[in-house]
Amino acid sequence: MMRSLWSGVTGLQAHQIAMDVEGNNIANVNTNGFKYSRANFSDLLSQTSKIATAPQGKSGGKNPMQVGLGSEIGSITRMFSQGSIQTTSKNTDLAIQGNGFFVVSPDGGKTYKYTRSGDFVFDADGNFVNSKGLILQGWVRDKNSGKLDTTAPIQNITIPPGLTTPANPTSILNLKANLNSGAHIVNRSPIRPLDSTDGTAGADGTPNTKDDEKIDDFAVLFNDEGDSFNIKDGQGIVVSFDGTTTKEFRYTSNPANVDTTDGNSDGAYYFRTTEDLRASLQHYLRDSTAPNPNATVTVNDLGKFEINNSAGTSPLDIKISGLSDATTDENKLFTVAMKSLSGKLSAGSTGIKVSQSITAATHASSIDIFDSLGTKHTVRLEFRKSGYITDTNGTKVGATWDMKIIVPEPGEIGGVPVANEVMGTVSFNDDGSLSSYTPSSITYTANNGSAPNQTIQLNLGTTNRFDGLTSFDSNSNTAGISQDGFTGGDLDGIRIDESGTLVGSFTNGRSFGLAQLAMAKFTNNVGLESEGGNIFIQTANSGDPVIGQAAVGGRGFVQSSALEMSNVDLSRSLTQLIVIQRGFQANSKTITTSDQMLNTLLQLKQ
Secondary structure (H helix, E strand, O other), X not given: OOHHHHHHHHHHHHHHHHHHHHHHHHHOOOOOOOOOEEXXXXXXXXXXXXOOEOOXXXXXXXXXXXXXXXXXXXXXXXXXXXXXEEEOOOOOEEEEEOOOEEEEEOOOOOOOEEEOOOEOEEOOOOEEEOOOOOEEEEEEOOOOOOOOOOOOXXXXXXXXXXXXXXXXXXXXXXEEEEOOOOOOOOOOEEOOOOOOOOOXXXXXXXXXXXXXOOOOEHHHEEOOOOOEOOOOOOOEEEEEOEOOOXXXXXXXXXXXXXXXXXXXXXXXXXXXXXXXXXXXXXXXHHHOOOOOOOOEEEEXXXXXXXXXXXXXXXXXXXXXXXXXXXXXXXXXXXXXXXXXXXXXXXXXXXXXXXXXXXXXXXXXXXXXXXXXXXXXXXXXXXXXXXXXXXXXXOOEEEEEEEEEEEOOOOOEEOOEOOOOEEEEEEEEEOOOOEEEEEOOEEEXXXXXXXXXXXXXXXXXXXXXXXXXXXXXXXXXXXXEEEEOOEOOEEXXXXXXXXXXXXXXXXXXXXXXXXXXXXXXXOOOHXXXXXEEOOEEEOOOOOOOOEEEOOOOOOOOEEEEOEEEOOOOXXXXXXXXXHHHHHHHHHHHHHHHHHHXXXXXXXXXXX
16 A cells, blocks of 8 residues: 555544634634644654665765655644733733733642632632633732731632721821021011901891901911910900909810800800901900990911900900819910900000910921821921020021920820920931930820820931921921821722732722732743643643742733733634644645556556
């Protein structure tokens, strides 16, 4: 029989396998993460009729005489070229740009499998799984340390449903600011004059509106000597404009409780700012037992309250005293400042009654801190220039500033429950750099059941550096103020970054890594064995997986809200179909031609 018959048969068999390979490629043209395969032909064993001989004497050498016995599929190579990236609207869809595989496990991490298909979702238990229910592997944030240790063994990525983050009490407060070196000692900023109305209704019934002027909280204002009023809730003054009838004016830290028209049930006015007090004094002046409809209360450019009893009004007998009762002590500094308004003021007088000056701090910064329950408390830091540092020759080589740290009541600082402020100092060198500051920390206890004696470190900068407080000859300003505390929060959403970190966003505004997916790379990707379902398993020829973080060590980076499409090139595959078909036809022709030759031999005996 002719060898060409069997050669043709092997060719048909090989092209059948090649067609199977290409058909599988086309079938998976829309399979996410699919990598196409290529059938590689090779020849079979050749029959040698004559062996090769070396040249001898004058005779040349002869090549071997061989007849091939057909072809076969020598190998099927999977091509791991990058597939196109398709964006999606699901943030748990993941695509790998570059080399590497997602690591998944069917048994809680006992065995690992590998995939390029990133169609992941969270199941009912919070496991991050693919479409086959295999759990993605990686590193999970430690509940105690709050860290993601990517050097630890990988495990199931699970984000428990209803995850919350507890409150974190403030432990450090950072301030970066400039205190104007050109400021004079004890030279505070005057409050602006206020010309707004008293908030009563006009003749047409329309409420009179206030002008848009700056207002200053009385709790952070100073008297002539530079001493802070530090006025507390309920403190205030008792005022009479006729020498007999009195009215209480009380401070409140809550803007919602401000009442400048005596509209509450206890018969007192409540103010928070200089404008609140001005408006309430004017309202009472015009509405007291001796009506003075044209009298005015204003604040001048020097921050002094002025009472003007204009023509056509009744005479005034102004009496101002401190307010104290069973629950409230008198604020003597505030009383003294306002007592200067006391005295008689005749009708139509061109004179006025003036209080002491009320000024604001040279510079102040505020920030919310948090206790162990996540409750916010506002801390205010106030600064005023107090003196200079001189050398032995009396030359100024720096400056000192008084610092006041104020927190809201109820509470205590440094174990003292009555006062809600700490006094300190800040010193600067002659180049404006920070020299020193005290205190370096404060201890705060809130009266709300939170952990007591909360210590907060003050980071105002490094000695002889310019990384915190500075004192240059420019306007005082706060460049940055921050702290590390926060209230508790519930998990609100998850996003995945290029490193494969699952970043959780919480309702308290905090965001941090909850887990980080692991990626594997192999020395020989082609050596992996396909298990179906877009899953590969390790073989003896793939090499061991090198597992690590995405975008590190030759592993690709992760793109969320995206899937890697199949890398099948239809134009190549359809062209390959034609080539395979023609190859199959040619091999079948070899068989029919050989048959015709044999038939010719059979006809020789006829």
